[in-house]
Amino acid sequence: MNNSGGSGGDDMGFPDGGNSAANCPSSGMIANSISEEVPMMAMSSMSTLERPPISVDPFFTSGWDTLASLSHNENYGSSSLVSHGNFVGSSYPVLMDNQGFGRNGSTQLAQCLSDPRLQYIGSGSISEMVGGSFGLPELNHLANHGSLPNSASNINSSGCERNSEKGAQSCECQNSGEEPDGSSAGDRRRKRSPDPSSQYCSNKNNEGDNSDVLRLQNEKKQKIEQPESADFSKHNTKQSKDDSSNDGEAPKENYIHMRARRGQATNSHSLAERVRREKISERMRMLQELVPGCNKITGKAVMLDEIINYVQSLQQQVEFLSMKLSTLIPGMSIDLEKALSKEAHSRGGGATNLALNPGMGLPHLYAQGVLKGTLPIMPSTDQYRPLSFTGWRASSSL
């Protein structure tokens, strides 16, 4: 069955998921690198994933008040995902978004970025303001004109404080809102107002929508409580199918507690399918957070449409940028470092992705103007050294 194969990929950082609820209010760490693994990052990583891409300059924002309100709203909608823990493949922290974010005056942004919560809020809200990354080429163009770093920075710094507070609060609110429901785990029949996401579950069992959503949320809580592998969940699903037919009352600490609800079929097939559908809808929600401007869309088809458009646009951007680079850099190796160093200087040296990590080789290079900094990184291939070295010499002569 395909699910087993698919759920193999579910072994995300669920070991981190256990901490995420507790860490939500305090963590704020948005960095989301699974390989490097700080468990706290689990929550923030999801938060970052929730953020739409940052493709707008700060001065586009009409004001941090609106941004704060937007982010606030977003927080409520997305914090449910926060509890999910790391996402396996995505080892890109939010910071990545924010770095592309401030083309000009991004130094201040970099300061803001140091507080992960700010990233969480600022990036998402601004992108919402822009209404998506589809206007990227124009924004880029405008960004290149290099306007108003100061005003942007002022706005950023002032807005950041407020946003961080709100972000923390909303985060806490949402998690605390979820927790009481999870605490009364025995009573799974509590009805909630149907989420928009319930529409994802086009049920064959018609009564099942609310309960599906509820179980999905409970499922998430269980995932918080017990991070376990997806294989185990599959196993539990099978177990609980029997349990559901036999024993409907005792809540078990299973990864996915599939209990047949009132009026629903206890057919093992339908239960398994429900699990599958819920998984899909979970991930669709995650995607919804990631794709800009998709918070109000409900329904798989439209959501998928948006996702497809977004991925296509990103791919086209890559093509466009690679074409642009190919025209810009005829030598292709010659002035790269020089260009990067200039970029670092223009940004105050604090905001580029290169300069942010002071220990790495490239900034080190700038000081010396020598290739040697990069050599340790390469697997040492002597044949390439003289070539690149001459390249650097050429660049220094420019």
Add this chain to the structure above:
Amino acid sequence: MHSASSIKQKFLKKWIMGLQLCNSSKKNMTIMERRKAIKLSADLALASVRNCTTRWSRALVASASQNDDNQALLQHIIGSDAAKHKKASIDVVANSTTSVAKKIASKKILKRSWGIRRVRKLSNGALKDPPYSIAKRLVKKRTQLLKNLVPGGESMDAISLIEETLDYMVWLRAQVDVMRSLARASERLDGK
């Protein structure tokens, strides 16, 4: 935070290395070739940074390794983990080609049977499709599109497809950011 910038840095470094390699190997490349080289080295740098843990990165590497011209570049960028990655990528390629073909064939058979059934139903009772079946069809069409977009996505089921898409989107965004910053830097350089 550190990981974010460090990942971008890693990607950038590998990418630059790949570009240098390309440049050193060929002189007087046309623009199209250069573009391809840039994109390719970017993709490979991506995949190597991810250590081929995700499916789409493996698929990228696999498709790149099939082209013999890229072998040097591939080896250079993938570097020390070459053996692992190559195995993984080769496995992916092998599995994908065979299994995808089988899956596609079986799905086609199924679709044909379903279509026949639907035609029968319609002809019999002029039943209107309930809205959710229409939605299902739409969703299926779009998942198919998405599978074509995401590298290595053909052989995945819906759940893992969505995960891979998430991952891939995040990566694409990072790639766009890095490339854009590089382009701006070089623009500034040329401007001055």
